[in-house]
Structures are given as C-alpha cells and as structure tokens.
Amino acid sequence: MKQKRIPEVMDSPDISPESHHRALAGLAHINSWSNSAGIVWSHIEPLLTSGRTLRVLDVATGGGDVPIALWKLGRHAGGKLEISGCDKSPVAIEHAKVNAEKHGAAIRWFTWNLFTDPVPQGYDVIVSSLFMHHLDSDQAVEFLKQLAAGAASRLIVNDLRRSAGGWLLALSAACVLRSHVVFIDGPRSVRSAYTIPEVAELAARAGLKNTKIEPRFPFRFVMTWSRT
Numbered sequence: 001m002k003q004k005r006i007p008e009v010m011d012s013p014d015i016s017p018e019s020h021h022r023a024l025a026g027l028a029h030i031n032s033w034s035n036s037a038g039i040v041w042s043h044i045e046p047l048l049t050s051g052r053t054l055r056v057l058d059v060a061t062g063g064g065d066v067p068i069a070l071w072k073l074g075r076h077a078g079g080k081l082e083i084s085g086c087d088k089s090p091v092a093i094e095h096a097k098v099n100a101e102k103h104g105a106a107i108r109w110f111t112w113n114l115f116t117d118p119v120p121q122g123y124d125v126i127v128s129s130l131f132m133h134h135l136d137s138d139q140a141v142e143f144l145k146q147l148a149a150g151a152a153s154r155l156i157v158n159d160l161r162r163s164a165g166g167w168l169l170a171l172s173a174a175c176v177l178r179s180h181v182v183f184i185d186g187p188r189s190v191r192s193a194y195t196i197p198e199v200a201e202l203a204a205r206a207g208l209k210n211t212k213i214e215p216r217f218p219f220r221f222v223m224t225w226s227r228t
C-alpha cells in the first residue's frame, strides 16, 4: 500500500470541542484494544530497577490514556515514576486532565507544539504514541533529531505500520465507535503511516544509532533508542 498523506480532522483548528472529545474517547478504546500502553510499558518496566525516579514524558499525548495507564502500571509494579504529558491542543490537555483526575493519577500536563516550541528537556524517557504518522518524512526526521539531541536519553516510539490489513482493521474499528472523526481519521492514519524499513530510514537520517524497530500486534511498530 502506497503512502498517502491526508491531513487528519483531529489536527484541524476547526474541529468542535464536542467532536474532539468524542474522538479522543474513541481513540482511548482503540488504544485499549491494541494494548498501546502495554507496548510502551514493556520498554519502561525494565528501566525501573535502579530505585531512582524515572522521568517520562508522553509527547502528543491526546486524551492522556497511555500515560494514565503507565502511571497505574508503575504504581502496581511499585516503581518510582514521574509522568508528564503534552500536546498542542488545549482541548486534548483538558480532556487528559479530567481523565487523570478521574483515575487519581498524578501526572503533569502542558501544551506544547512541535513546530513552535522547543523540545522539553529533563526527561529520562520520551514516549511518542500514534504521533509520527502525523508528520511528513522531513518533519519526522527533525522530530527524532530534536528528541535525541538532548531532551532525553531514551525514546520509545509506538505507531501504526502502513498495510492493507491495518487499513481494514482501522475501518472496522472506526465503524463500531460513535465518532465521525475516528471514522475519517482511522483509515487516513494508516495511509499516512510508515513501514518498518521507512522508519529505519528516518532514524538513520536523524542520525540515531542503535535503534531497534520491532513489529507489534496489531499492525503497530515500536522503535526504541537509547543514547548509550
């Protein structure tokens, strides 16, 4: 399947707050079905062994359900985790805040736009879930370069793998969720997504060495990078 980049409705400045909240709720269901937090957690849990606090930032956090799930998993594992989440959308940040309060999750939230704000500093791990496919290849390279230039010593990128099967799955999932935005954006996201060889090429262009890129069920990949 050829890559075709079509802007997503969720990124439009014209989306109404009601549609945006409904789309974020739909996305939370998709994240839950596809074990998005579990994919990320499998790379965070092994880092909790030293006993010191691990500072984690989830960029483009959307409704915040992935960092909230990480917070819960961290608490259950007895690990010391300090979690933050950021997104360009104040509606998404508000959604995430309300969501976190509901779960009693102590997470710091802030607005941040990749294209206008400096990459936040002072984290051990930066997580990016379902964000890379929003970026064209030059933007994705710049994103990886900036993240790796000093913002954190580890990156975990969890995203869609472009494929016909993934497209059909996105369409089926979108049909059962009551969100017009997810119905349109789901299949669009898969068309915009990168294949594993393409992600490897983006990482190489960004100068990232020692990246590991692995497929994950269903039609996802996880890329990890560590400075050392």
Ligand SMILES: C[S@@+](CC[C@H](N)C(=O)[O-])C[C@H]1O[C@@H](n2cnc3c(N)ncnc32)[C@H](O)[C@@H]1O
Pocket (backbone or CB within 6 Å): 010, 011, 027, 028, 031, 036, 059, 060, 061, 062, 063, 064, 066, 086, 087, 088, 089, 092, 112, 113, 114, 115, 128, 129, 130, 131, 134
């Ligand atoms: C598909 S959602 C993924 C949300 C969340 N990470 C998840 O896994 O459910 C993509 C998110 O990227 C955010 N986003 C898009 N462009 C951005 C940018 N330039 N800077 C920061 N966030 C951005 C959107 O607001 C949206 O919340």
